[in-house]
Amino acid sequence: MFEQLGLIGCGLMGGSFALAMKRAGLVRRVVGYSKSPSTTERARQLGVIDVEAPSALLAVSGADLVLLAVPVAATESTLKAIRHLIAPNVLIMDVGSTKRDVVDAARRVLKQDVGVFVPCHPATGREVSGVENADADLYTGKQVVLTPIERTRTVQLEQAEALWRALGCPVVRMSPETHDAAFAAISHLPHLLAFALMNSITAQDQGAKFLSLAGPGFRDFSRIAAGDPEMWRDVLVANREELSAQLSHFQHALSDLQRVIDHGQTDELQRLITRASHARANWQLASGASD
Amino acid sequence: MFEQLGLIGCGLMGGSFALAMKRAGLVRRVVGYSKSPSTTERARQLGVIDVEAPSALLAVSGADLVLLAVPVAATESTLKAIRHLIAPNVLIMDVGSTKRDVVDAARRVLKQDVGVFVPCHPATGREVSGVENADADLYTGKQVVLTPIERTRTVQLEQAEALWRALGCPVVRMSPETHDAAFAAISHLPHLLAFALMNSITAQDQGAKFLSLAGPGFRDFSRIAAGDPEMWRDVLVANREELSAQLSHFQHALSDLQRVIDHGQTDELQRLITRASHARANWQLASGASD
Numbered sequence: 135m136f137e138q139l140g141l142i143g144c145g146l147m148g149g150s151f152a153l154a155m156k157r158a159g160l161v162r163r164v165v166g167y168s169k170s171p172s173t174t175e176r177a178r179q180l181g182v183i184d185v186e187a188p189s190a191l192l193a194v195s196g197a198d199l200v201l202l203a204v205p206v207a208a209t210e211s212t213l214k215a216i217r218h219l220i221a222p223n224v225l226i227m228d229v230g231s232t233k234r235d236v237v238d239a240a241r242r243v244l245k246q247d248v249g250v251f252v253p254c255h256p257a258t259g260r261e262v263s264g265v266e267n268a269d270a271d272l273y274t275g276k277q278v279v280l281t282p283i284e285r286t287r288t289v290q291l292e293q294a295e296a297l298w299r300a301l302g303c304p305v306v307r308m309s310p311e312t313h314d315a316a317f318a319a320i321s322h323l324p325h326l327l328a329f330a331l332m333n334s335i336t337a338q339d340q341g342a343k344f345l346s347l348a349g350p351g352f353r354d355f356s357r358i359a360a361g362d363p364e365m366w367r368d369v370l371v372a373n374r375e376e377l378s379a380q381l382s383h384f385q386h387a388l389s390d391l392q393r394v395i396d397h398g399q400t401d402e403l404q405r406l407i408t409r410a411s412h413a414r415a416n417w418q419l420a421s422g423a424s425d
Numbered sequence: 426m427f428e429q430l431g432l433i434g435c436g437l438m439g440g441s442f443a444l445a446m447k448r449a450g451l452v453r454r455v456v457g458y459s460k461s462p463s464t465t466e467r468a469r470q471l472g473v474i475d476v477e478a479p480s481a482l483l484a485v486s487g488a489d490l491v492l493l494a495v496p497v498a499a500t501e502s503t504l505k506a507i508r509h510l511i512a513p514n515v516l517i518m519d520v521g522s523t524k525r526d527v528v529d530a531a532r533r534v535l536k537q538d539v540g541v542f543v544p545c546h547p548a549t550g551r552e553v554s555g556v557e558n559a560d561a562d563l564y565t566g567k568q569v570v571l572t573p574i575e576r577t578r579t580v581q582l583e584q585a586e587a588l589w590r591a592l593g594c595p596v597v598r599m600s601p602e603t604h605d606a607a608f609a610a611i612s613h614l615p616h617l618l619a620f621a622l623m624n625s626i627t628a629q630d631q632g633a634k635f636l637s638l639a640g641p642g643f644r645d646f647s648r649i650a651a652g653d654p655e656m657w658r659d660v661l662v663a664n665r666e667e668l669s670a671q672l673s674h675f676q677h678a679l680s681d682l683q684r685v686i687d688h689g690q691t692d693e694l695q696r697l698i699t700r701a702s703h704a705r706a707n708w709q710l711a712s713g714a715s716d
Contacts (some may be wrong), residue, residue, distance in 0.1 A: 257640055279638070306638075312631065319626050320639040324646040326682060327618055332701035333679035334671070335610050340603065345708055347570070347597075348611040349548055354645040355615045359705040363698040367691055370698075380625070381683065386594050387625035391617060392672065395665050400658055407654040407661075410623035414650040417636055 135157070135227075140197030141166040142190050142212055144177035144318040146260060146319075147202025147229050149268025152182050157270045167193035168265075177265045190215040199225050206230040207368045210239035217243055225290045225297075226251045231317065231365075232372040241283075243401035250286035252294040253310065254304065255279040255317075262336050263362065278303045281310040318376035323384060325366055326377065328359035426450070427516075431488030433481050433503055435468035437551055438520050439494030440559025443473050445592050448561045458484035459556075465466035468556045490516050490588075494549040497521040501530035508534055516581045516588075517542045522573040522608065523566055523663040532574075540578035543585040544601065546570040546608075547594065554653065569594045571602040578698045609667035614675060617668065619650035649668040688707075 140160045141148050145168070155161040164182030167190050168174045179181045187193035194200050194216040204212050207229060220226070233253050239425050240251045258276040260267060278298040297345045298305050308316075335341045370377060394402040432439050432453045436459070446452040457474030458481050459465045468474045470709060480483035485491050485507040495503050500519060511517070521527045524544050531542045569589040573582050589596050599607070627631045661668060685694040706714040 143466055195523065257638075270648075277638070279520075312634070315631065316635040316638050316662075319629070319635045320643045323518075324622065324643060326679070327622070327645065328705075329698055329701040330664075330675055331615065331681035332684055332704045333620070333681070333697060334675040334705045336700070337678065338610070338674060341610075342607065343603070344607040344610045345567070345704075347548075347607050348708070349710065351649045352611045352615060353710055354648050356705050356708070357645050358642045359701045361702060363695050363702050366615050366698050368697040370682075370686050370694065371689060371691060377686070378683075383629060384621055384625040387628065388617070388621035390624070391621055391661075392669075395661050395668070396663060400662060403661065404658040405655050406624060407620050409627065410620035410650045411652060411654050413623045413627045413636075414619075414647050417639070417647070419640065 136161045136199040138197045138199070139164045140187075140194040140200040140216075141183060141203065142168075142193055142201065143203035144168040144173050144183060144214070144265050145203060145389045146267050146269075146272070147256075148201060148266040149177060149180075149182040149260075150270065150272035151201055151203065151229070153176075153268055153270035154273050160297065161199065161298055163191050165195075165197065167169045167407050173265060174236045177268075179304055180265060180268070182268050191219055194219045194224075197224060200227070202226070202230075205234050205368050206236055206369065206372050209236050210243060213240060213243040217247070220244070220245075220247055220250060223289075223366055224250055225293050227254045227294055227420040229254060229256055230372075231255060231321075233279075234376075235372045237283055237310045248283070249285045250290050252283045252286060252290050253283075254294065254298070255281070255313065256298070261305070262305060262312045274296075274359060276303055277422065278305050280307045282307065282315045283310065296419050304400065314373050314376040315379070318373055318380040318419055319383075322369060322373055325358050326370060326381070327384075328356050331368075332356060332359045388425065426453045427490040429453065429490070430487045431478075431485040431491040431498060431507075432474060432494065433459075433484055433492065433666065435459040435464050435556050436493035436494060437556070437558050437560075437563070438547075438549075439492060440468055440471075440473040440556040441561065441563035442492055442494065442520070443468075444559055444561035445564050449591055451574045451588065452490065452593055453686065456484050464556055468559075471556060473556055473559050473560070482510055485510045485515075488515060491516070491518070493519040493521075496656070496659050497523050497527055497663050498605050500527050501534060501667070504531060504534040508538070511535070511538055511541060513538075513541065514580075515541055518545045518585055520545060520547055521658050521663075522546060522612075524570075524604045525667075526599045526663045528572065528574055535662075540576045543571045543577060543581050544574075545585065545589070546572070546604065547589070560629040561664070562688045564589075565593045567594055568602055569596050571596060572604045573598065605664050605667040606670070608617045610666055610674075613660060613664055613668050614671045616649050616652060617661065617672070619647050620657075623647060623650045628691050635669075 144166045152164045164183045165187050165188040174186045182377045256278045435457045443455045455474045456476045456478050458478040465477045547569045566575050586596050
């Protein structure tokens with residue numbers, strides 16, 4: 135049970151976290167701050183937060199739990215804004231989709247206090263955003279990846295893990311590097327490919343005609359291309375090194391296929407497709423995994 | 426109403442067509458042939474065909490409607506096997522996923538008789554194959570693309586169009602070239618990319634770990650990678666020219682994205698993602714379209 139949650143960012147992710155914590159009886163009071171005062175006010179009107187804070191620093195004052203629910207690119211400036219009021223026993227968490235950049239920012243800003251920060255990636259989201267769409271069930275049953283570093287304090291790490299489990303989330307731990315490589319492979323690269331496919335088709339004279347013929351295979355393959363441009367811009371830039379590494383692996387696999395197609399090597403082509411087909415047929419959705 | 430359907434290939438596609446035609450009262454008798462005698466026998470036992478033919482030629486004898494439901498790579502040899510018994514008023518159709526190679530084969534083999542052949546691509550299919558899975562509803566409501574050439578006879582073309590409409594299929598007409606370009610863009614290329622992604626991940630040491638974290642976005646994006654390797658081998662090879670053209674368009678769009686990510690050009694990146702996101706959000710599944 136926490137006394138006071140300092141919520142920085144009262145949008146979909148932050149607002150839903152506050153609602154979930156309250157419903158579970160895990161927090162007594164929520165003090166919230168958003169960059170836009172109207173968002174903070176709306177969050178209070180909707181009962182998502184109890185008290186409006188006029189700054190990030192004041193949202194953190196007196197908090198024993200702090201959640202950064204801001205775009206990953208804003209992590210460093212947010213930590214700078216609050217570092218002077220960080221108590222040694224506070225638990226600070228984030229909800230960003232990339233972890234190496236977040237951890238680097240935390241190291242730079244928090245220095246010897248970085249141990250109170252537990253980097254978290256709850257694998258959840260919605261097509262919609264904003265505090266109006268905050269939902270106490272956004273996290274329920276969704277996987278949360280924790281990426282502690284060597285200086286992360288055990289107390290905070292165990293608190294974070296217990297907290298997410300109390301919200302109904304399966305928790306896994308891995309290094310920030312493994313996290314970023316994994317999500318580059320299974321999420322960021324597929325998004326990049328889906329964006330490229332849409333742009334590739336619409337750039338052609340007959341693109342609209344082509345699209346009018348597309349069926350369920352295309353529908354499913356391209357669904358993730360409809361993601362939020364601002365969020366994906368930040369994720370792709372934040373994780374560009376791992377993304378670039380995954381893109382190289384992908385281009386290698388693609389050119390293997392292309393070469394045997396061009397040379398009419400049907401046996402080898404069937405072997406490569408069979409490998410892919412078996413891998414996909416044997417794959418199972420992770421318990422609690424989400425976008 | 427047709428007197429006799431000569432069905433060449435009694436698998437999922439051919440068997441389902443026979444069942445649909447019978448149920449609609451559009452054919453009196455079905456004479457079937459499959460390369461494997463046990464398939465032909467099984468088709469008769471299941472009531473999919475009425476009479477087993479010992480050869481493709483004998484399946485065609487006396488037929489006023491012929492359906493080629495064989496892999497596209499077998500089109501030419503099948504047409505060679507039946508050309509001596511093609512009557513001037515017969516309607517011959519196929520169900521292949523590529524059309525330029527099928528049309529070329531028909532021109533080569535049928536020569537001055539090519540006008541009786543109406544190239545068709547019913548956009549339907551199943552994860553399963555074989556006559557045991559034949560289903561009178563496989564075609565119901567699914568879009569059929571007809572790709573007539575300049576020598577196609579009007580009578581046969583109108584017969585074909587009326588037949589598919591009577592089975593409940595929306596019909597569109599286009600050139601074989603446009604068809605192949607369109608399906609390369611919306612179906613064959615997405616399959617190729619999905620195959621490459623699966624192979625790219627599984628080739629990495631941590632591939633299994635990465636896959637264990639994947640969520641619904643990955644699930645939908647990669648679903649088509651589980652397609653039938655033999656069928657996709659044939660389709661990708663048959664349509665390799667258009668596929669290669671679409672792959673060039675795609676690589677161009679991908680490198681545009683990659684460049685702005687590498688250079689940290691966030692405004693331009695957001696613009697490119699927004700274009701893709703809007704295109705996908707505005708796209709609608711075609712009436713009756715399928716894989």
